[in-house]
Amino acid sequence: MQKHTTRAARLVAGLAVAGLAVTACGSDETATTDAGSGSTDVAGGGTVTLGFLPSWTDGLSTAYVWQHVLEDQGYDVEFEELGDPGPLYQGLADGAVDVYPSGWPEVTHAQYMETYGEDIEDLGAWYDGAVLTMAVPDYVEGVDSIADLQGQADRFGGRVVGIEPGAGLTGVVQDSAIPTYELGDEYTLQTSSTTAMLAELQSAIDSQEDIVVTLWRPFWASSEFPVRDLEDPEGAMGDPEGLHELARAGFSDDMPEVAEMMANFSLTDEQYGELENMVVNEYGEGQYEEAVDAYFEANPDVLEQIQG
Structure with missing residues (x-):
């Protein structure tokens, strides 16, 4: 098995995808393809490029899961780490990225699927019931619903503390939740x-100050910080959705063994919570591979499920 290559390259909007095709590597039995950045091998092998947003730790965690699994099966794995979902979906559509292992195509990233979806292959959902939320610390009184934020802007400094401008969550809050609950004149x-959002949340909690932030589940911070989700009686934050493995068009034809393994993959709340906690908290940056090794050692049934 060849050692994998990790590229911590951050792509910018308007990917120059023509220059990002990855040279396939494999044995003499490998049949290469010009359809994307990977290659196909009837006996397993070749290069798989995984794209993800490191700050969205579901993608971070599952990328290292697949690195572990695929390298064990004789594949090389390359990473493309991006700061915004737009270039990632464009990379999938243009073939610069083979797989986004934890996409939110149903609600959160629906606008990107409308733009690029014809050139993206959905390999299936590995997790059901993901949700977008707005949340406050547990000690905040008198605010149990997004609607309760009305007339209380002074308590929160007139702001909702969010994440990246291009995130789907940002669009949902700005374009749906704020107008639905008539918060635009106050917040x-x-x-x-x-x-930065998590740093502000931690600072507010340390000082016992009122703050409202945008969050999502599954996400380790929703469990690690003493916060509660605000009720959304109008459904402005969208319905629960699945987390999907999204691939470039033609990927399952080029790499059917990988596509089948990804289709087999699913995690319960408990299984995912343990994975993310190990990757983000128990081990942390620089030890992600060790975290996944430890996870599979403690959860061999998950690995068996993936491998069929």
């Missing part, structure tokens, strides 16, 4: 990054 959605 501004402050965008920055997931890391």
Whole structure:
């Protein structure tokens, strides 16, 4: 098995995908394809490029899961780490990225699927019931619903603390939740990054200050921070959705063994919570591979399920 290559390259909007095709590697039995960045091998092998948003730790965690699984099966794995979903979906559509292992195509990233979906292959959902939320710390009184934010802007500094400007969650809050609950005259959605939002949340909790943030589940921070989701009686945050493995068009034809393994993959809330906690909290940056090794050692049934 050849050692994998990890490229911590951050693509910018308007990917120059023509220059990003990855040279396939494999044995003499490998049949290469010009359809995307990977190659196909009847006996297993070749290169698979996984794209994900590191700040969305479902994608981070599952990318390292697939690195572990695919390398064990004789594939090389390359990573494309991006800061915004738009270039990632464009990369899938243009073939610069083989697989986004944890896409949110039904609600959160629906606008990207409308733009690029004809050139993206859905390999299936590995998790059901993902939700977008707005949340406050547990100690915040008198605010149990998004509707309860009306007339209380002074408590929260007139802002909702959000994440990346291009995130689907940002669009849902700005274009749906805020107008639905008539908050636009009182609140501004402050965008920055997931890391910056979590830092502000931690600072507010340390000082016992009122704050409202945008979050989602599954996400480790929703469990690690003492917060509660605000009820959404109008359904402005969207319905629960599945997390899907999304691939470039033709991927399942080029790499049927990988596509089949991804179709076999699914996690319960408990299984996913343990995975993300190991990757993000128990091990952390620089030890993601070790975290996944430990996860599979503790959960051999998950690995058996993937391998069929």
